[in-house]
Amino acid sequence: MLRAVICVSGGGTNLQAVLDAIDNGRITNAEIIAVISNNAGAKALDRAEKHGIQGILMSPKNYGDRDAFNRAFTEKMCELNPDLIVLAGFLVKIPEEMVARFSNRIINIHPALIPSFCGVGYYGLKVHEKVLERGVKVTGATVHFVNEGMDEGPIIAQKAVEVQEGDTPEVLQKRVMEQAEWILLPAAIDDIANGRIKVAGDKVVRVSST
Ligand code: GRF
Numbered sequence: 151m152l153r154a155v156i157c158v159s160g161g162g163t164n165l166q167a168v169l170d171a172i173d174n175g176r177i178t179n180a181e182i183i184a185v186i187s188n189n190a191g192a193k194a195l196d197r198a199e200k201h202g203i204q205g206i207l208m209s210p211k212n213y214g215d216r217d218a219f220n221r222a223f224t225e226k227m228c229e230l231n232p233d234l235i236v237l238a239g240f241l242v243k244i245p246e247e248m249v250a251r252f253s254n255r256i257i258n259i260h261p262a263l264i265p266s267f268c269g270v271g272y273y274g275l276k277v278h279e280k281v282l283e284r285g286v287k288v289t290g291a292t293v294h295f296v297n298e299g300m301d302e303g304p305i306i307a308q309k310a311v312e313v314q315e316g317d318t319p320e321v322l323q324k325r326v327m328e329q330a331e332w333i334l335l336p337a338a339i340d341d342i343a344n345g346r347i348k349v350a351g352d353k354v355v356r357v358s359s360t
Pocket of ligand 1: 273
């Protein structure tokens with residue numbers, strides 16, 4: 151059974167999609183052992199509590215400096231020792247020491263088709279604002295492993311979503327979540343939990359079942 155920790159900052163709809171997928175059997179062989187939030191007011195923490203999952207507050211604001219936070223965050227993660235760390239709308243940069251310690255065991259969901267509309271400054275609604283500003287006709291979401299770079303690790307799965315005339319960032323964000331994120335993230339966790347994918351160099355490959 152894969153033991154996962156989910157890191158969140160806000161609404162937690164991706165967390166909810168994962169919890170629902172575990173409940174209805176779309177994810178098998180996995181359990182969520184804790185939800186970590188950097189934001190005490192995150193609705194995601196309520197969702198965790200309703201599911202009887204421990205919520206942990208880990209905010210840089212509660213530490214003297216970033217190094218102290220990074221140390222405490224990495225120590226907490228080592229204590230929990232999950233098989234997989236899932237960043238589901240987590241707005242804090244993962245410390246390098248944690249990336250090294252949990253190599254190929256951290257995944258992130260990004261609300262665009264990487265390598266477009268990603269990197270520094272591309273988070274939350276801002277991604278969809280930039281997509282509309284540029285006038286692209288197709289966007290989507292990406293699940294990828296996390297490395298030391300920003301949105302640069304090996305890509306696990308992507309799904310395209312149409313941009314429509316008259317979209318606002320909010321409308322587009324909702325469509326990307328419904329048509330891509332809430333499907334891709336549970337599917338990626340299920341694939342990992344059941345040993346169907348592996349990292350080979352800088353790419354993710356399917357493990358053949360024969
Ligand atoms: C999602 O769009 C996710 O892709 C991005 O932040 C948003 C978080 O939404 N990284 P939620 O907290 O899962 O509702």
